[in-house]
Amino acid sequence: xxxxxxxxxxxxxxxxxxxxxxxxxxxxxxxxxxxxxxxxxxxxxxxxxxxxxxxxxxxxxxxxxxxxxxxxxxxxxxxxxxxxxxxxxxxxxxxxxxxxxxxxxxxxxxxxxxxxxxxxxxxxxxxxxxxxxxxxxxxxxxxxxxxxxxxxxxxxxxxxxxxxxxxxxxxxxxxxxxxxxxxxxxxxxxxxxxxxxxxxxxxxxxxxxxxxxxxxxxx
Amino acid sequence: xxxxxxxxxxxxxxxxxxxxxxxxxxxxxxxxxxxxxxxxxxxxxxxxxxxxxxxxxxxxxxxxxxxxxxxxxxxxxxxxxxxxxxxxxxxxxxxxxxx
Numbered sequence: 001x002x003x004x005x006x007x008x009x010x011x012x013x014x015x016x017x018x019x020x021x022x023x024x025x026x027x028x029x030x031x032x033x034x035x036x037x038x039x040x041x042x043x044x045x046x047x048x049x050x051x052x053x054x055x056x057x058x059x060x061x062x063x064x065x066x067x068x069x070x071x072x073x074x075x076x077x078x079x080x081x082x083x084x085x086x087x088x089x090x091x092x093x094x095x096x097x098x099x100x101x102x103x104x105x106x107x108x109x110x111x112x113x114x115x116x117x118x119x120x121x122x123x124x125x126x127x128x129x130x131x132x133x134x135x136x137x138x139x140x141x142x143x144x145x146x147x148x149x150x151x152x153x154x155x156x157x158x159x160x161x162x163x164x165x166x167x168x169x170x171x172x173x174x175x176x177x178x179x180x181x182x183x184x185x186x187x188x189x190x191x192x193x194x195x196x197x198x199x200x201x202x203x204x205x206x207x208x209x210x211x212x213x214x215x216x217x218x219x
Numbered sequence: 220x221x222x223x224x225x226x227x228x229x230x231x232x233x234x235x236x237x238x239x240x241x242x243x244x245x246x247x248x249x250x251x252x253x254x255x256x257x258x259x260x261x262x263x264x265x266x267x268x269x270x271x272x273x274x275x276x277x278x279x280x281x282x283x284x285x286x287x288x289x290x291x292x293x294x295x296x297x298x299x300x301x302x303x304x305x306x307x308x309x310x311x312x313x314x315x316x317x318x
Contacts, residue, residue: 020281027284031291035298042299046306048256064244071240079233082274083226090223200274207266210240211259215247219255 007187019190026194030201037205040161044154044212051147056217058151061126061140063117067214070113071206077106078203085196088189093180096192100177103199107170114163118156128152155213162209165202172198222279232273239266 012018048055080102087095121127125138128149132139140148172195180188243262251258271277277288 020283023280024283024287027287031287031294034291034295038295038298041295042302045299045303049303049306064247068240068244072237075233075236075240078236078270078274079229082229086223086226086229197275200270203274204267204270207270208260208263211243211247211263215244215259218247219250 022190022194023197026197030197033201037158037161040154040158041208044158047150047154048212051150054144054147055151057144058148058155059214059216060218061121061124061148061152062155062214063120064214064218066113066117067210070110071210073106073110073113074203074206077103077110078200080106081196081199085189085193088180088185088192091185091189093185093188096180096185096188097177100173100180100192104170104173104177107166107173111163111166111170114159121152126152128156131156158209158213162202162205165205169195169199169202224273224276228273232269236266236269239269 007018008015009018012021080099084096084099084103087099122137125132125140127137127139129139129141129145130149131137131153139145140152142148176188176192176195179191239262243259246258246262247255249255249258271288277284
């Protein structure tokens with residue numbers, strides 16, 4: 001059996017077809033993910049249109065520099081992910097492993113900063129009153145509190161689901177690092193590339209979340 | 220596996236993404252009024268396009284991939300735009316009493 005046929009799964013005729021099929025499957029999944037986050041974006045758009053001042057006030061409760069640093073951290077992780085895919089494609093096992101672990105590192109830094117932000121918001125009482133009473137935390141106060149709470153609810157749900165995707169992504173990256181260690185690099189290249197697509201997608205979601213949540217009402 | 224993008228290209232895209240992040244923060248401090256949302260979404264759109272084309276290799280992808288990506292965008296717009304139009308235009312047309 002030649003090396004080329006060893007890479008080919010039995011249900012495909014050619015390697016190009018196999019690669020195309022996995023890529024299409026991943027993009028179809030990502031399109032469904034667009035709609036998953038899309039419902040949250042639609043809800044956000046409606047309430048931002050209805051209560052622009054309350055959303056600005058809620059946004060000012062967040063630590064925007066932390067969000068900006070996290071954006072840079074996530075973009076850096078996307079760069080290392082792209083370089084991991086490139087290394088795998090060019091047959092460099094050590095390069096792929098190094099850049100995958102770098103991606104895990106930056107992803108973990110992102111989640112660390114996010115966790116610090118959540119703790120800071122709980123500490124300052126910048127949580128929706130409902131959530132606060134549920135956990136015995138101080139919530140927002142004042143006449144506009146219900147509307148500001150709406151913003152904070154969007155903030156926690158959107159960043160929360162984003163962080164959940166990051167956790168899944170970190171698991172995938174560790175799995176891929178294991179795959180790169182265990183299997184021939186030309187066999188690992190395909191899966192590394194597909195998980196890379198997922199990682200970049202999560203990055204794209206954050207690219208929109210950052211200005212929508214952190215940067216209202218700064219002017 | 221075909222074409223391999225040079226490392227320098229990835230670095231250039233990365234620098235562009237960081238510069239655009241700084242630009243979106245800068246734009247948020249300008250008194251643009253309702254245009255600030257437009258500016259923020261436009262910059263985010265450019266950043267997303269850079270990631271899609273270079274990091275996600277859409278430049279080298281097949282047409283089927285483009286169709287799936289376009290479908291994702293089309294359904295997203297279909298999800299958001301009519302809802303916004305509904306809320307923005309409520310009260311424009313007043314039905315007579317008793318309807």
